[in-house]
Amino acid sequence: MFKRQSKKTISYxxxxxxxxxxxxxxxxxxxxxxxxxxxxxxxxxxxxxxxITSDGTLSRFESFVSSQCFGQVWMLVMGIxxxxxANELVAQLVSEGGMAYLLSSPVGRLDVLSTQxxxxxxxxxxxxxxxxxxxxxxxxxxxxxx
Numbered sequence: 001m002f003k004r005q006s007k008k009t010i011s012y013x014x015x016x017x018x019x020x021x022x023x024x025x026x027x028x029x030x031x032x033x034x035x036x037x038x039x040x041x042x043x044x045x046x047x048x049x050x051x052i053t054s055d056g057t058l059s060r061f062e063s064f065v066s067s068q069c070f071g072q073v074w075m076l077v078m079g080i081x082x083x084x085x086a087n088e089l090v091a092q093l094v095s096e097g098g099m100a101y102l103l104s105s106p107v108g109r110l111d112v113l114s115t116q117x118x119x120x121x122x123x124x125x126x127x128x129x130x131x132x133x134x135x136x137x138x139x140x141x142x143x144x145x146x
């Protein structure tokens with residue numbers, strides 16, 4: 001199951017990494033933009049309560065990444081990955097008859113289920129770790145360059 005899901009997991013993780021690299025590349029330009037400063041000052045106070053902005057500006061790297069990545073795209077990609085992986089690991093095997101083969105083996109049902117859950121959770125953990133490492137690396141690059 002790990003081999004079967006590895007290409008999909010790696011492609012999703014690379015997609016998130018490329019999106020984060022795009023955000024990191026755009027951040028210096030946007031942080032120095034007068035239009036972005038004016039836009040962040042006009043955000044409602046509710047956005048400031050949730051610390052989307054840092055004292056009314058999106059000039060800090062952390063607030064920019066949290067509002068752009070974790071607010072929308074990251075949750076969407078992780079949700080799509082979870083639903084499609086769960087579908088492939090259980091429902092697709094049942095409809096194609098592969099689950100009957102797995103259940104007819106001397107391995108118990110709980111072992112089959114725990115393997116499927118482990119495959120899905122390990123993929124999610126891998127994507128979370130790569131996202132955090134990419135953001136941390138991008139932040140250090142931004143701090144070194146500017």
